[in-house]
Amino acid sequence: MQSDERPDDDMREAPPAGGSYGQSGIGVGMQVLDADGEPIGYVKDVRDQWVLIDRPLARDITIPRERLRAAGDHIQLDIPASQVNDMPRQPRAG
Numbered sequence: 001m002q003s004d005e006r007p008d009d010d011m012r013e014a015p016p017a018g019g020s021y022g023q024s025g026i027g028v029g030m031q032v033l034d035a036d037g038e039p040i041g042y043v044k045d046v047r048d049q050w051v052l053i054d055r056p057l058a059r060d061i062t063i064p065r066e067r068l069r070a071a072g073d074h075i076q077l078d079i080p081a082s083q084v085n086d087m088p089r090q091p092r093a094g
Contacts, residue, residue: 025070026051032063033074034081043075051075061087 030043032053041055050062061084068075077084 026065026068026075030070031074032068032077033071034077034079034084036080037076038081040077040081040084055084058085061085063087 026043026046028043028046031039032041032043034040041053041058041060043051044054044060045052049065051065051068053061053063055061063077067078069078070076
């Protein structure tokens, strides 16, 4: 990848918001930070119990809503980025 293909994460604009905010305050387009405050992606879809996270240059992941909390203009995850790859690609049935 060339350095001019994609701006730095802190310089890139969030995707346009397209979803509604639930009672948890989580909405499509919000930036997601790990437990250490490092950016990992943006909210792509919000479901009853799961949130789909779009990660640049990595596969999308689903996070259980109870692992996330709204913190102003972003979402805070309760685990570090090093553990994010262990999250499932799709919600488990049931």
